[in-house]
Amino acid sequence: MSSSFVPLVEEYRGGVLENVHYGAVTVVDETGKIIYQTGNPEHMTFLRSAAKPFQALPGMKRQIDEVYGLTGKEASLFAASHRGESFHIDALESILNKMDVSESTLHCCSTYPLNEQAKAERHQNHEAPRRLFHNCSGKHLGLIGLSKHMGWNAETYYELDHPVQQEIIESLAYLAEVPASSIPVGIDGCGLPVHALPLHKIALVYLKLACPDLIADADTRAAAARIAKLMNENPDMIADTKFVCSALLKDSNLSAKGGAKGVYGIGLRKERLGISLKVSDGSEQVWPCIIATILEKLGYSDRSTIDRLYELVPNIIVNDGGTVVGERKPVFSL
Template sequence: MGFTALVEEYRGGTLENVHYGAVAVVDETGKVIHKAGDENFVTFLRSAAKPFQAIPAMKRNVPGIYGLTGREAALFAASHRGEAFHIEALESMYRKIGITEDMLHCCAAYPLNEDAKAARHRAREPKRRIFHNCSGKHAGLIALSKHMGWDERTYYEASHPVQREIIETAAYFAEVPAESIPGGIDGCGLPIYALPLHKIAFSYLKLACPDRIGDTATREAASAIARLMNENPQMIADTKFVCSALLADENLVAKGGAKGVYGIGLRKERLGISLKVSDGAEHVWPCIIASILERLGYGNRETIERLYALAPNTIANDGGTEVGERRAVFAWA
């Protein structure tokens, strides 16, 4: 499958686990300049697609039409983890758009943030659709459908205009024919698409450097959603997650997805990065991404340290005693 060892984990000096995967780094023309493993490996973007899924709504100025704040509109591209401030912003957004929670196609869930989840359990609250990490994205698509006069109840169907526009957007960013893109159904029930890793990296390069986008409306929409992500990093994930830590750096636009996929665009350096952890592990993202940035000579050490603070390369046992270490072991081809 073209995977290589990305991270090794040791306990007491003995190798205990290996996480395999692939990494691609492209320049502003889409040329692969660094890789580990197969840069052509095709993978579903999952939630790493959210900034691109938000483009159609941003092109129609949906946030402005409904009077949304930046914090609320940023949730169009978020995998929020259900903290109280996320739910407050979502409820405000729903009131402004004029939609109800039962209109969301995503299932009822508890928050992904452990503290937020525990708080809902203590309050004996049931699962809710608004707690689902994709509820902001769904609201954005319903809002766009409402504004365009499209059926608001079937926005999740692949044949719906909003979904057709999303796949055309994905094809435009990746510069591939739309009919060549494999499709599937995401965890939240919406259509999702797959691309080669180097095309994911190229798409994120354009998100970070929208001057590479020829169409004016798409270019302005990409700039707008990326700006909202950087201005509201904690809305995109939560206070203790990789996406928010990276987006606090105004030079980066970044978003991860389920099953270990991640995309990053670097503005000043004009680079795109993508990675896939083959076993879907997310706890090794900080180790891999920090190592990539270090190897690229990235100048903002504070960003790299934030990643290591989230998931130190030292491995501790349940009592907090250091018992092992984690190492990024991939080499550029």
């Protein structure tokens, strides 16, 4: 196990330790100073879908939601990892029509929804996979729409040297207070460039998303406030009705978004704190346990938010028949 990571959650079955989830957690204050940590805050981590609010900033700067006459629910999908429920797909089809974009322009692959019920319904209706079903399709539409509006090539928006991708890197570097040249770039699951930052910088950018008054540049500040507001106003659009991102965003005090392979970012408005975490094995099932524990350790005042997390994934472990067979224990300190 990398020295960057420490045990975060232990899982027991019949009183016997069965599994351990390792990872790292970092909390920064409004100056960006690390005030709590477990594991290595310098660990370099791809943001994956936790980057989506920041990938939406170039479009928010141009107010492309207003350019295309989008509703708030539709525009929130620019920052979403939607799970493909029917209300997601209805909104995405509306965006396609309003932007006058062909679905084939989206670079993400054709697939089925991540939500199991939504996936089953598409199979039952004998529907083929679609690019619009991909959880990143809203992000792609945002970048395509911006490219059309700016007169950039809307067919190549996914290429690293495309103006929209360069603006994303510059925006992320500005918020993280690092040189753009220092940001490692890979390819995400949906085919777009994906960026890596040290964990404490992920905490910092989420702090600024929650508290945009900390952003000096007026255009970036307004764009961050705009996308953060859309996410809180439309939480079920960001994931679905039974997923941790949506559960957290129902709390107007939080900016929050997770990404593949166990990465998560949270900003707290009243407390003016930024949080980042990485589960080294990529598990998302232990996010609720870890995030609820962090909030409890910070003395977070809104118990309903913590309760929503435990309702999603209780710390008791049940078998397929619903019998309690074990428990999940957070084992980290801050």
